[in-house]
Amino acid sequence: MKHKFTPLWLALGLVALAGSALAQPRSAANDPGKREFDNSCASCHGTTGKGNGALVPFLTKSPPDLTLLAKKNGGVLPMSRLYDVIDGAEVPAHGSRDMPVWGRDYRIKDAEYFQESPYNAEAHVRARILGLLEYINRIQAK
Numbered sequence: 001m002k003h004k005f006t007p008l009w010l011a012l013g014l015v016a017l018a019g020s021a022l023a024q025p026r027s028a029a030n031d032p033g034k035r036e037f038d039n040s041c042a043s044c045h046g047t048t049g050k051g052n053g054a055l056v057p058f059l060t061k062s063p064p065d066l067t068l069l070a071k072k073n074g075g076v077l078p079m080s081r082l083y084d085v086i087d088g089a090e091v092p093a094h095g096s097r098d099m100p101v102w103g104r105d106y107r108i109k110d111a112e113y114f115q116e117s118p119y120n121a122e123a124h125v126r127a128r129i130l131g132l133l134e135y136i137n138r139i140q141a142k
Contacts (some may be wrong), residue, residue, distance in 0.1 A: 033135025036128055041066075051138045070140040077137050086129050 038047070044059065048053040049066035056062060070077040 006135075015056055031135070032128075032139045033131040033138075036132040037135050041134070049136065067139050069136070077133075079133055079142060082133055082136065083129055086132065087125070103124075 037045075037049070041049070042053055043055045044051075044053040044063045045066050046056075051063045051065045061090065069082070
């Protein structure tokens, strides 16, 4: 007997595949958001995001506890504001800011690395920042 391939079977297969993928534990190797956090944020914010990184003694202002961002914002992570802070859109016209402008840093590194190949630099930077924000969302205190 020949089985008919229906959208229902396709949907069930996709649900099963997604369920098995979600059941696997994430490691830094297959978790781009965690990898980005470890490479760009952990030195100041700490490996757990609580603001206790190795560079804290050398900073003039203590970094915030990233695990409490949603709690301090009525239970909602302020994604747009965080995106702007990381990307550098909130840089004052005059003066300095406490956190590095990672968006600019990502663009410079990526321009050097992908110089020979055509790519969309803005999309690449956006993907890195969104991966990082997804990870910060996962470490929020419940």
